[in-house]
Amino acid sequence: MPEPFIERSQKPEHGDYASGFPLKLARVAGAKPMSIAEDLIGLMPPAPEIKSIVAAPPGFINFTLKSDWLTNQVDSILSARDSYANIDIGRGSRVQVEFVSLNPTGPLHVGNVRGAILGSTLANVLSAAGYDAEREYYFNDAGNQINLFYRSLFIRYLQALDKEAEMPEAGYMGNYLVDLAGEFASTEGDRFLKMDEAGAVTELGKLGVERVISKIKEELQLLGIEFDSWFTEQSLYGNGQYERAMSLLRKEGYIAEKEGATWFVSTALGEDKDNVLVRSDGSPTYFATDIAYHYNKFLERKFDRVIDIWGADHQGHVPRLKAAVGALGVNPERLELIIHQMVTLRRGGETVRVSKRTGDIITLRELVDEVGSDACRFFFLARSANSQMDFDMELAKKESADNPVYYVQYAHARIASILRLAEERGIDHSKGDVSLLTGEPELFLVRKLLLLPELVDTIARTLEPHHLPHYAQELATVFHSFYKQCRVISEDEDLTKARLKLVEAAKIVLAKTLHLMEMTAPGKM
RNA sequence: GCGCCCGUGGCGCAGUGGAUAGCGCGUUUGGUUGCGGACCAAAAGGUCGGAGGUUCGAGUCCUCCCGGGCGUACCA
Structure with a gap:
């Protein structure tokens, strides 16, 4: 027996909702879809919001909302x-949303920007969805x-003081370290x-x-991000x-000693192979500290839900971390x-390498300076x-004038301009009657405004914030x-006031969308 | 080799198993003696990488193949 479901119609002709x-x-009832649709419609009680429920071939049920219910939502938005x-x-x-988490061995570069923007936007959306969302940076x-960073910095420091010194093998060669040491x-x-x-x-390193x-x-x-x-x-x-954390794993029987090292027995949890936790020289691996970190997140700080944002280069680490979290007794x-x-x-068109160690990097700062935070x-x-x-910086700059970024922001500026004009003319639309908003363009706009909560x-469920700019x-x-199509400020006073309400509602929704993305909603451009 | 991700108009991308596959840029053609033309309207442009399969129905799910990215450490 399939579960009943209803979704947004994909086309206006199909009403507001469809199933x-x-x-x-x-399939299971052995009846024709159309007759099932008609039977189901007959069973549905009338609802004050619904204008019509119709069956449509080959067996859809389309629901259309009443216009006055729709226009009343303008007042709700206001x-x-x-x-x-x-x-x-x-x-x-x-x-908890944990993101960026770049080690403090150098400045942020463009590779870190994606995670930063994803994470901060997700945290915003989760807050709007009623979660107590916390943004965390782990370093x-x-x-x-x-x-290695300590050593590299010390050598650069010596060199800055005109001492003979040679950088360690595979040390941090970037110029920023030279600058820092000079400072x-x-x-x-x-x-x-x-x-x-x-x-x-050590002491210089800590500084x-x-x-x-x-x-x-x-x-x-620079990107508006705070943790x-x-x-x-x-x-x-x-x-x-x-x-x-380690003794908990040991107690649960997930730890083995072999080849001089301490291992997490992930094979017991269906993994391909075991993983080293403590090297034969006694130092813990990144994996071990990551387990301890997640022990802290779930068992010490008791987050209900933990979201980590990683680049694809860490993707192979996912299954074993999930296995480890499970081994700690937490539902993965x-x-x-x-x-x-x-x-x-x-x-x-030319690829720019982004290696921290070779030092040839484009920093986040350069990126934002050139392209702008909103566009980024x-x-x-x-x-x-x-x-x-x-991400082609030349292209991003060149296209910025015809960018969807400005298209969206222009809409907001335009709205602000209309409201400004109304204010200058002393029009008070607070008592506007939204039921006058009966035209297609008006209702179409109202319908669009109502999509944001959904x-x-x-x-919040799919963790896919890329829908936000598309909606905007x-x-x-x-x-x-x-x-x-609709002149807002006209001779018709009542209609003017009603439309001003709609315009103001549009401003609220557009600004909210931009703010969820941590973009500015300009009053002028 | 194996694992994960991607392949959709010229370019950049959307597309919760459903109705005629959408949007921006670009191209072509129109549009305002009124609130911001950084705008609007319309047109051209697609065998959704390929081949099988599941399903009443597949861009979406399964298998195989091709192409690209990232992994596959006692690095992080």
Whole structure:
């Protein structure tokens, strides 16, 4: 027996909502879809919102809403204002969105931008969907890479003070480290030369990490991104969480010692192979600390839902982390991973390498300076996380004038301009009668406005924010079309007031959409 | 080799198993002596990478093949 379902009609001719349920039911019922549709319609009680329910070949049921119910929604939008499209599917449950989480060994580059934009937008949408959403940045301030960073910085520091020193093998060669070391040479002087080298490397290194993190914060701000929490790997060791996570795994029988190392027996959970947790030299792997980190997320901080956003280069890590979370006694479905495909950056068709270690990078700052935050966000957001993207900076700049970004924002500016004019003329539309909005372009616009709450619902469930820019563009199109067909401020005072209400509602919805994407909604352009 | 992702008009992308596959850019043709022309209207342009299969119905699900990306570490 199939489950009944109803969905948005794909075309206006099919009403507002439609169901292909009779087609599904025909299989098991052994009856003709059309007659099932008609029978079902006969069983449905009349509803005040519904104008008509009709059967349509080959067996759909189409529902059309009443115009006065639709236009009344304009008043609802006006009274909801900024909270319009806020829904409550989350019921206040706690969800954590962790993203970017780049190690503090260098500045953010374009490869990190995609995750940053995805994560911040998702967190916004989840908040609107009634979740208590927390944005977290996790950074690795322990382990191999950070030691290498410490050493690299120290060598650059020595060089900045005209000492002979050679960079370590595979060290961080980027110019930013040279600059950073130069900064420290002038602000800190040569005081690190006077202590023992190991201490100096660590102390200078810590200063370096601090500095890099504050730069990362600044850069994220350029895209409007702020985090609620900055979580350090060190803290996992500081208060024993690492040990607790490991001993829990051990207690559950998922740990084995072999070949001089400590292993997570993921084969017991259907994985292809086991994974090393503690190397034979006694140091924990990234995997081990990631398990401890997720132990912290679920068992210490008790998030109901955890979303990690990773690049495709970490995709192979997903099954074993899920297995590990399960081994900790947490339902792995509570951990959701968004894997976004890689971004290749181009400049006029030429691929730009984005390796931190070789140093040839285009930073987030350069990207935002050249292309602009709004355009960046729209561009990156419009593509589904599953598809890889080429980002050509030349093209992005060149096309920006004909960009959907400006098309959408222009609609908002236009609306603002109309409302400004109405205000200048002293028109008070607060008592406007929305039932006068009977024209097709008006109702079409109302229908479009009503989609946003459903979109928030969809995105909160599917974690696919790329629908947002597409909706924004459709909404702008419908508004522009309405604008062309319906003069807002006219001699007809009552109609003017009614239409001003509609226009203001459109402004609220468009601004909300832009703000969910963390884009600006300009009053003028 | 194996695993994950992608392949949709010239280009860039949407498309919760459903009705005639959509949108932007580009191309062509029109449009305002009124609220912002950064706009609107219309047209041309598709055997949805290929072949099988499941289904009343497949761009969507399954199998195989082709092409591209990313993995496949006692790196992160």
